[in-house]
Amino acid sequence: MMRPLVLAVLFLSTAAVAASSPPHHPLDPLSAAELSAVRAAVLASPLVPARPLSFHYVGLDEPDKPDVLSYYAAASTSSPAALPQRHAFVIARAGGQSHELLVDVTNATATVLSHAVHRGAGFPSITDADQAAAMALPPQYAPFVASVRWRGLDVGDVACGVVSRGWFGASQPDYGGARVAKMVCAVVGDGDGAATANVYARPLEGVTLVVDLDRMAIVGYEDTGVRPVPKAQGTDYRADKVGPPFTGPETKPGVVVQPEGRGFHIDGHVVRWANWEFHVAFDMRAGTVISLASVYDADAGKWRRVLYRGFVSEIFVPYMDPDEDWYFRTFIDAGDYGLGVSAVPLLRGADCPANAAYMDGVYLDAAGEPVTSEDVICVFERYAGDIAWRHSDPYMQITEVRPDVTLVVRMVVTVGNYDYILDWEFKTSGAIKLAVSLTGMLEMKATAYTDAGQIKVDAHGTLVAENTVGVYHDHFVTYRLDLDVDGTSNSFVKNTLVQMRNTGDSGTGTPRRSYWTVRREVAETEADARVDVNGAPPAELLFVNPARRTAVGNEAGYRVVPAGATAASLLADDDYPQRRASYTKKQVWVTPYNRSEKWAPGLYAEQGTGDDSLAAWSSRDRRIRDEDIVLWYTVGLHHVPYQEDFPVMPTVSGGVELRPANFFERNQLIGTRPPSEFTYQNCSCGAAAM
């Protein structure tokens, strides 16, 4: 990303920044007022004269890390700390080009600082405006109308949506470098209103359009033939269509009551709870961004940094059907659409429990209008009935138990059919657990099959209902985690468990023939830190701070502990989608801190080639020992659909835990109050609110 400094006053664009509720933390997301000022500054700038101009990304351009750390250090000593300059980074489309702008929003007047045109491969995200405008095109396109009528339907019964065509090199037409995408369609009505809201269950199989999103015109079309449209019956998921009667399993309701009130405090974007403090922000591409997460060390009497900044960098969802209508479905959700843009309002009391607090997010739509996503992040204390630690000693008649309470920061990102529940769970043990839960709908393919016994070739999926195949696919959710374990200078350690023989001269002479021990290796360069967590022999992976040792001389560290969902990509290395997300062959990568290395498949991920991706950066084999280093962790799931996934999927989960490892002198929870002080009686609720 080039950032030339433009000095001539003549070229500065200015716009007023509203003074209301100014951000007061350097990592606070851009406010609606700042966003509006960005829009005005960009549109007033002579640097991008082409129109129309659409905004595809506007977000806080992360301040330089040393500036943030200085600010943070000064703030904690109660000295007045000057906020670093606030900049917005903008990607806009105009004149058939992708434009990068840096806009200063520090002052009342917003100023365009720099501008560059993207010359490489790939495009910015597909916007809601792209979708809305493109949806209107097929009904005006004669071949599409013919295809629909050939299937005995009306164009009013069908709706189409834009999906990335991926990148397949010269195997796909270039369209003169235009920003093109595919469109796939579904049957949404039966002539007299919507027969089902589950559009994914009734695809209009065989019809694919190619749309030029900048000219907003259909430029390609294919109809590979009629397949039956799966029936609507049994596909809906709306409560008022499913029942009454509701025949599903009956459970009694439960409400978490906090008799002493909530345990967390939200001050602007800073959350404080138990022994944790962190900053929560919203970004239109990353969704939730957690920054400056620090844990209180009761023995040392001070706050210690764990995570400087963490967010979901990308969600790669390749489908495993190589046929004409499906081969390109290799979604890269953050880059193609934006996770923050796709985040949905949380349903209070259902997506999050009754004791949750909510935060909004705001971003600019394509036209540059601020859009507020209400209730897009929730924060709640979880009382799952788990145990934090316990011990019974029957001989001494001792029982000590400490129930566990955790803090969850949740966002739900719905990208088309799939709903991703993305949780950051903070534990009083000092651990942070990142969890990905998947639900929503399968992506389904219409087929003539009505019985699995009819299938004689590879159907690339499971017959989940009549005429309906749930196509095989993968999910790879990649986190960028700039861990700063008690400071910025860290190392990456692999502690491999190796079998040792205890025989002969090198043995101890006891009858034991073997045991395992730990062989410690410190990664020198990036090549040492590409890890398949399912490999053998097993290894524990840590970020350590070599300059911080405990009282008994162990290096302070945090361990990276996979928590299920450790699938790695099975695509061939030379396959186009795999080249774009080649990092998905290993769950763990470590790179030196680089502010521009944020998005695992690259900044321009939509139709990107992977030339500017995590694996490409890592191939530079840079030094990562005693450096400011970043962890990239990918949660992976292979999905073979089953009928239980139809018409909606029961939630499945996986993730990773960052767990203190010789970070503390001892278990921080040894000093927690026993539960006898917390026994409440007479807990009840008033009448149900219907």
Next chain:
Amino acid sequence: MMRPLVLAVLFLSTAAVAASSPPHHPLDPLSAAELSAVRAAVLASPLVPARPLSFHYVGLDEPDKPDVLSYYAAASTSSPAALPQRHAFVIARAGGQSHELLVDVTNATATVLSHAVHRGAGFPSITDADQAAAMALPPQYAPFVASVRWRGLDVGDVACGVVSRGWFGASQPDYGGARVAKMVCAVVGDGDGAATANVYARPLEGVTLVVDLDRMAIVGYEDTGVRPVPKAQGTDYRADKVGPPFTGPETKPGVVVQPEGRGFHIDGHVVRWANWEFHVAFDMRAGTVISLASVYDADAGKWRRVLYRGFVSEIFVPYMDPDEDWYFRTFIDAGDYGLGVSAVPLLRGADCPANAAYMDGVYLDAAGEPVTSEDVICVFERYAGDIAWRHSDPYMQITEVRPDVTLVVRMVVTVGNYDYILDWEFKTSGAIKLAVSLTGMLEMKATAYTDAGQIKVDAHGTLVAENTVGVYHDHFVTYRLDLDVDGTSNSFVKNTLVQMRNTGDSGTGTPRRSYWTVRREVAETEADARVDVNGAPPAELLFVNPARRTAVGNEAGYRVVPAGATAASLLADDDYPQRRASYTKKQVWVTPYNRSEKWAPGLYAEQGTGDDSLAAWSSRDRRIRDEDIVLWYTVGLHHVPYQEDFPVMPTVSGGVELRPANFFERNQLIGTRPPSEFTYQNCSCGAAAM
């Protein structure tokens, strides 16, 4: 196990069975009355005249499976069903031999049906009486007294406990076939009362005794030298010793309130909740036994079996220190001690939340007296704030969310230092999740080291505090799961995900170069069903019922889904402990149903050789296709200790999920009520009970 039928009335022993609260389900555990009748019958029998006689195992001898299934089928049709005969299986020690007896407790008079003497390797469990009696021996043993004084301590400051010496073939003395064990010791006082309750933190390193448990005499002794005793300060975990002040993280309390009451019903030992029904029993060796777990299929309008019987078969915990005092620490907890015997009373409101119900267990102690373990199992509905399924459609302005509620059946088993929280979690999706959570204390080794920098050789562990090494070790928790997927005749299927090329003549002609598909293999014999779940390429594992197909022709099945903790043993195959638990090299084994194959390392696990173990049975390579088959799943963790594990360990978890896979026609939860019907206001609690 031999079961000769003894016909002569002369040899029948009889005893009265009390008529109060007779069991009314064939799988109900033996009641206190039945247990007492067993004792009386055994002691009255001329078949085992030697005295003293100690009881090491007394449990329900599982009725023949066809009889139970017939009973169950008849009961569900409201026809009177005759209970199968009730038998108790007994292992007793007398005259230096292990005696197996089968005792009929069906009628008011208990009758010994058969008797056999165990001629093979291994011994039954070490009892609490063994422990109590053995503890009294060291202070009377002169070399021990000398060792204690050499260390500047009084014998009153030290206590010793019995641990299995494992099996090491001819490398350990035979002691004439006597039932011997080791004893290891800890410093429990400092001359003026207990300095810490955490005996594991202050081992009396170097001192090991050998005790003959039948003669109750010390028969061996070793003192390998004085090591410092770690200081007591900072090791205690009792609330009144740790504080006030309590300096640990502060959280606010939370209570789950159920405004419409509890959703589950317990009728005797049968639990009914939502769409689940199952039987819960207590066994002194297995702990919790779940039987006849069936799920209601709303579409089919009937109950369908999932799990005939499931329990923890063994917990193998080998330590990785080959030194003289440690090499033998290769615990086999169910066989060495019994998980039910080791189960502790649950602390209400802490081990289990406020909305839990509790069940007791009863077993016979060594003397044959019934021991009631109060509150040894709890059952509760968990409202963790998770989501069962959801979908948002912003275009159609639809949001549908169903919060998740699950049912947990919990037991805590404390074997010396370690506390195992063993959960069976039932989900309305039709899944059952088995979870193992570990807490309690590390097994610690005293050492001269006060700083990790002093360590120049392999310490076989982590220096977790001054003079204290947390020794490396593993946990392997093996479940025996007799899945009966909609019937007894099942097959085991491996669906391997294989990469396919899409190039050349066998390709589709699209630009996509690869994808994965599923290659299905049905296991014919046991050799086909020994699976390393971390192997490549990945595979989904299912129990299917080939005779049950869905409406679209898929085989009904349940999938075995690892949920973290998939470690496999790293010991050498020829190492003695590994020979005893060789099954720990694979997480998954499948065997044909065999009522005597219950305990993975064998019936006589204590000092057993592995000759009668899961791997030995499996080596018969029996047919498992279209058979009544049993799943053996091992949850495995490697434990490299960290300072956070000191003085007590924060809970870590792992497990496995049994998940319906084409078992149902569709997601059972599509017909659940929306949460809008469950919004309660004004939930609060009365004053805290201090």
